[in-house]
Amino acid sequence: MNLIQIFKALSDPNRLFIIQSLIEDEPGAERHCTSFGLQLTRATRSHHFKILREAGLISQVDRGNCSLATLRREEIDKEFPGLLQLISTNWNPL
Amino acid sequence: MNLIQIFKALSDPNRLFIIQSLIEDEPGAERHCTSFGLQLTRATRSHHFKILREAGLISQVDRGNCSLATLRREEIDKEFPGLLQLISTNWNPL
DNA sequence: TTGAAGGTTCGATAATTATCGAACGTTAAT
DNA sequence: ATTAACGTTCGATAATTATCGAACCTTCAA
Numbered sequence: 001m002n003l004i005q006i007f008k009a010l011s012d013p014n015r016l017f018i019i020q021s022l023i024e025d026e027p028g029a030e031r032h033c034t035s036f037g038l039q040l041t042r043a044t045r046s047h048h049f050k051i052l053r054e055a056g057l058i059s060q061v062d063r064g065n066c067s068l069a070t071l072r073r074e075e076i077d078k079e080f081p082g083l084l085q086l087i088s089t090n091w092n093p094l
Numbered sequence: 095m096n097l098i099q100i101f102k103a104l105s106d107p108n109r110l111f112i113i114q115s116l117i118e119d120e121p122g123a124e125r126h127c128t129s130f131g132l133q134l135t136r137a138t139r140s141h142h143f144k145i146l147r148e149a150g151l152i153s154q155v156d157r158g159n160c161s162l163a164t165l166r167r168e169e170i171d172k173e174f175p176g177l178l179q180l181i182s183t184n185w186n187p188l
Numbered sequence: 189t190t191g192a193a194g195g196t197t198c199g200a201t202a203a204t205t206a207t208c209g210a211a212c213g214t215t216a217a218t
Numbered sequence: 219a220t221t222a223a224c225g226t227t228c229g230a231t232a233a234t235t236a237t238c239g240a241a242c243c244t245t246c247a248a
């Protein structure tokens with residue numbers, strides 16, 4: 001996890017929206033990747049989740065049928081305290 | 095000032111380095127734009143400072159001869175508390 | 189077992205961004 | 219006044235990134 005990669009990941013409105021949504025859920029919550037209501041094709045959505053994964057912000061479990069995303073809250077808080085608080089806002093980036 | 099624009103501004107190693115350097119200075123300090131030791135042409139350097147300016151992270155005064163940059167500490171802390179603390183690290187992004 | 193729905197990868201394309209050199213203006217020192 | 223140093227803008231180019239459709243795989247339900 002490095003800050004440049006994280007800032008890059010969060011500098012896209014769709015991805016910031018995903019993370020903000022996950023922050024609002026209860027800790028450890030698993031979300032279907034389709035549940036965010038993004039106006040994107042499956043290919044593009046998959047691309048964005050991959051970037052969030054590679055930045056270390058989320059983890060994902062594959063069920064073939066669907067994919068479940070979880071915010072890596074503890075790891076993020078440990079490595080970059082204040083980050084999640086910073087981006088947990090009511091403002092919608094989309 | 096919006097978070098997307100700020101994350102975009104900070105997701106470049108040169109620009110993150112500039113902000114980190116300014117954070118380490120005493121509050122209100124003015125820095126010559128050449129004083130950061132960036133390995134870039136003047137045109138490119140000017141480009142990066144413009145992006146930091148437009149994101150609201152720095153202010154600049156033009157002296158024709160040279161340009162002085164200042165971190166907009168109070169405004170940033172007011173709008174996005176925790177941001178500067180988050181990126182004030184010893185790690186060098188370059 | 190067949191089909192529907194979702195996720196991923198691949199290849200292509202469009203849009204954005206980083207970088208540079210050249211030209212120009214400003215300031216300061218010679 | 220002339221020169222040198224710096225910043226900015228412009229135009230061009232290379233690199234990165236966002237987006238999509240198609241093909242393929244997995245799971246689940248009919």
